[in-house]
Amino acid sequence: xxxxxxxxxxxxxxxxxxxxxxxxxxxxxxxxxxxxxxxxxxxxxxxxxxxxxxxxxxxxxxxxxxxxxxxxxxxxxxxxxxxxxxxxxxxxxxxxxxxxxxxxxxxxxxxxxxxxxxxxxxxxxxxxxxxxxxxxxxxxxxxxxxxxxxxxxxxxxxxxxxxxxxxxxxxxxxxxxxxxxxxxxxxxxxxxxxxxxxxxxxxxxxxxxxxxxxxxxxxxxxxxxxxxxxxxxxxxxxxxxxxxxxxxxxxxxxxxxxxxxxxxxxxxxxxxxxxxxxxxxxx
Amino acid sequence: xxxxxxxxxxxxxxxxxxxxxxxxxxxxxxxxxxxxxxxxxxxxxxxxxxxxxxxxxxxxxxxxxxxxxxxxxxxxxxxxxxxxxxxxxxxxxxxxxxxxxxxxxxxxxxxxxxxxxxxxxxxxxxxxxxxxxxxxxxxxxxxxxxxxxxxxxxxxxxxxxxxxxxxxxxxxxxxxxxxxxxxxxxxxxxxxxxxxxxxxxxxxxxxxxxxxxxxxxxxxxxxxxxxxxxxxxxxxxxxxxxxxxxxxxxxxxxxxxxxxxxxxxxxxxxxxxxxxxxxxxxxxxxxxxxxxxxxxxxxxxxxxxxxxxxxxxxxxxxxxxxxxxxxxxxxxxxxxxxxxxxxxxxxxxxxx
Ligand SMILES: Cc1cc2nc3c(=O)[nH]c(=O)nc-3n(C[C@H](O)[C@H](O)[C@H](O)COP(=O)(O)OP(=O)(O)OC[C@H]3O[C@@H](n4cnc5c(N)ncnc54)[C@H](O)[C@@H]3O)c2cc1C
Ligand SMILES: Cc1cc2nc3c(=O)[nH]c(=O)nc-3n(C[C@H](O)[C@H](O)[C@H](O)COP(=O)(O)OP(=O)(O)OC[C@H]3O[C@@H](n4cnc5c(N)ncnc54)[C@H](O)[C@@H]3O)c2cc1C
Numbered sequence: 001x002x003x004x005x006x007x008x009x010x011x012x013x014x015x016x017x018x019x020x021x022x023x024x025x026x027x028x029x030x031x032x033x034x035x036x037x038x039x040x041x042x043x044x045x046x047x048x049x050x051x052x053x054x055x056x057x058x059x060x061x062x063x064x065x066x067x068x069x070x071x072x073x074x075x076x077x078x079x080x081x082x083x084x085x086x087x088x089x090x091x092x093x094x095x096x097x098x099x100x101x102x103x104x105x106x107x108x109x110x111x112x113x114x115x116x117x118x119x120x121x122x123x124x125x126x127x128x129x130x131x132x133x134x135x136x137x138x139x140x141x142x143x144x145x146x147x148x149x150x151x152x153x154x155x156x157x158x159x160x161x162x163x164x165x166x167x168x169x170x171x172x173x174x175x176x177x178x179x180x181x182x183x184x185x186x187x188x189x190x191x192x193x194x195x196x197x198x199x200x201x202x203x204x205x206x207x208x209x210x211x212x213x214x215x216x217x218x219x220x221x222x223x224x225x226x227x228x229x230x231x232x233x234x235x236x237x238x239x240x241x242x243x244x245x246x247x248x249x250x251x252x253x254x255x256x257x258x259x260x261x262x263x264x265x266x267x268x269x270x271x272x273x274x275x276x277x278x279x280x281x282x283x
Numbered sequence: 284x285x286x287x288x289x290x291x292x293x294x295x296x297x298x299x300x301x302x303x304x305x306x307x308x309x310x311x312x313x314x315x316x317x318x319x320x321x322x323x324x325x326x327x328x329x330x331x332x333x334x335x336x337x338x339x340x341x342x343x344x345x346x347x348x349x350x351x352x353x354x355x356x357x358x359x360x361x362x363x364x365x366x367x368x369x370x371x372x373x374x375x376x377x378x379x380x381x382x383x384x385x386x387x388x389x390x391x392x393x394x395x396x397x398x399x400x401x402x403x404x405x406x407x408x409x410x411x412x413x414x415x416x417x418x419x420x421x422x423x424x425x426x427x428x429x430x431x432x433x434x435x436x437x438x439x440x441x442x443x444x445x446x447x448x449x450x451x452x453x454x455x456x457x458x459x460x461x462x463x464x465x466x467x468x469x470x471x472x473x474x475x476x477x478x479x480x481x482x483x484x485x486x487x488x489x490x491x492x493x494x495x496x497x498x499x500x501x502x503x504x505x506x507x508x509x510x511x512x513x514x515x516x517x518x519x520x521x522x523x524x525x526x527x528x529x530x531x532x533x534x535x536x537x538x539x540x541x542x543x544x545x546x547x548x549x550x551x552x553x554x555x556x557x558x559x560x561x562x563x564x565x566x567x568x569x570x571x572x573x574x575x576x577x578x579x580x581x582x583x584x585x586x587x588x589x590x591x592x593x594x595x596x597x598x599x600x601x602x603x604x605x606x607x608x609x610x611x612x613x614x615x616x617x618x619x620x621x622x623x624x625x626x627x628x629x630x631x632x633x634x635x
Contacts, residue, residue, distance in 0.1 A: 093412065094413065095406065095411075095412065098407060128415070128416065133403070134400060134404045138407040143372070144404065145487075146371075167492075168305050168395050168397055172489055173489070173493065174487055175488045175490050177486045229411055229445050229447065231444045231445070233429075233443070234442040235434060235439050235441045235442075236440055236441075238439075238575065238578065245589060245602040247607060248604065250607065254608075255620065258620035258621075261613075262617070262620055265586070265588065269586050275508070276625055277625050279507060279508050280531060280626075281625075
């Protein structure tokens with residue numbers, strides 16, 4: 001099988017600090033990581049390769065330093081890495097991003113064979129739209145399986161796959177045809193750390209690096225800011241509430257504090273006492 | 284930045300809300316969106332339509348009536364056996380056919396697993412813009428949809444436009460918008476639309492649906508009382524203090540995202556932009572700083588009570604009531620005080 005995994009390099013949000021004065025993020029020195037949701041998809045791709053043989057290609061679109069994330073993916077066990085990098089892509093929204101990635105997957109197919117399965121992450125932790133996966137699927141006419149909790153069966157010969165897909169209120173057991181696009185749910189598997197031999201291989205591996213032209217992007221006007229129907233017009237801090245919180249003065253003991261907090265609460269919101277009494281009684 | 288809307292998009296009019304139906308019942312987010320859609324339609328002086336997709340039968344008709352009660356002027360009824368359960372292929376085909384035939388200027392969907400799966404496909408097929416997880420929708424002076432959502436990592440919001448393409452699409456998460464009032468007996472028009480679908484050409488089949496066990500569901504999003512903890516609690520053991528208070532109040536419990544990442548609570552208990560949005564009558568936040576991604580998930584609460592050791596914590600900027608103290612010390616006392624006050628015995632005493 002040829003399995004392709006789309007990964008995105010994102011800032012490690014756990015390390016992001018807010019400047020308390022300007023209320024903006026301090027980007028300097030924030031380390032980058034592979035979008036955590038993408039790792040569950042990468043792990044699933046590697047498991048399929050172990051079962052059915054074949055190759056796993058990882059693809060990212062981003063600045064030159066995104067090659068670091070590709071190298072990490074190789075160290076975890078991917079066979080081949082492609083970096084799509086070009087100023088042309090700056091300012092892409094999800095429609096432009098899915099165009100560039102779908103076109104590049106076309107080029108990868110020409111060179112290394114069409115993927116049987118394309119994996120994407122459920123969503124990213126920065127843009128967080130969950131739109132790029134469905135976008136790629138639509139553009140490549142792949143059947144789309146999002147929020148997959150488990151791949152129960154995959155038969156590359158019969159070109160069939162059966163998955164458990166999380167939906168509202170339950171799980172759908174879906175059967176569809178290859179090629180398809182899958183996004184895995186978080187926690188659906190345990191992501192491996194990668195073997196020593198892969199780490200050594202990754203350190204020396206060539207990262208295939210393509211510009212828009214190299215990747216054979218047909219229509220550059222569909223890329224970047226130009227190719228993006230959405231426009232970010234205004235960035236602003238949320239308006240503070242007109243009144244700040246009423247602060248209850250701490251007293252001598254915790255129980256005193258608890259009493260005064262409850263007293264102030266019920267004074268301000270008299271209806272709450274009844275609501276709480278009902279809720280507490282298990283209504 | 285604003286350009287002239289191309290000629291072929293000028294005929295796009297009216298506001299649509301996609302109505303999500305799961306096994307016969309309308310997802311509440313659809314009604315919440317009708318409330319928002321109503322405001323947009325009134326501002327634009329156009330009609331509000333609900334889009335109802337499903338198998339022919341009582342459920343879809345009844346859903347149409349319901350959407351009239353929640354403010355829709357008309358309902359597009361898209362019925363076909365093929366649409367009996369959600370599958371991406373036939374639903375996205377039906378939706379794009381309907382959009383191309385009846386041309387809405389705004390199309391809203393719930394940011395649920397179904398809505399997100401569908402919206403991305405539809406927007407890509409139509410080659411239009413889609414703004415995800417909006418927290419505010421408005422119409423600006425020249426009639427464009429201004430869709431506001433939090434920006435990544437920071438305590439900021441951004442407003443996104445889809446200037447030169449139609450429809451302008453947006454998703455909104457459950458509970459972000461208030462539930463509108465239901466007007467019993469309010470009527471509307473039904474417009475039937477027959478999509479061109481063929482089961483033989485649909486390659487995805489549903490083998491089975493396994494509903495969640497009721498006990499596995501947390502009712503966090505729709506709970507009236509919620510108690511939550513954050514990193515200020517300092518350990519997984521201390522999180523038990525939040526559960527204890529929640530249990531005395533008959534409340535649901537939850538937490539900030541770092542607690543999910545640390546494994547102190549399950550991901551279905553996360554409150555905020557990438558977790559659940561809540562609109563309870565009372566929200567008690569213990570040891571939570573109040574980052575923007577948390578704030579947007581709780582702002583709809585009627586009353587927010589914050590417990591935090593730092594008087595400058597952002598949460599005091601949007602809480603209604605607060606106390607600057609150690610939550611680990613206060614929570615047990617608060618649990619005890621509420622228990623006394625709310626027990627039937629305690630109420631009798633108060634009444635007497
Ligand atoms: C604050 C903010 C808000 C935004 N809001 C919107 C919006 O509402 N609508 C909109 O259209 N755009 C929006 N964008 C732009 C959007 O984030 C970018 O287009 C981004 O490149 C991809 O979107 P995402 O991060 O949301 O990815 P998602 O759609 O959440 O990503 C899903 C998966 O797609 C794959 N993927 C995504 N990007 C790449 C990549 N560059 N390379 C390889 N694989 C990738 C990964 O597997 C990923 O897990 C926003 C950006 C910011 C910073
Ligand atoms: C894309 C993205 C999405 C996100 N989505 C979410 C989301 O959905 N939900 C979410 O919550 N976060 C989300 N976050 C994370 C968010 O930015 C914050 O990092 C997070 O909310 C902080 O959690 P916290 O308040 O528990 O911890 P901290 O910010 O570390 O705050 C701890 C607070 O506890 C106080 N404290 C310390 N000790 C005590 C004590 N003994 N008693 C009382 N108070 C004490 C401190 O003063 C501090 O204010 C997201 C981030 C990103 C980048």
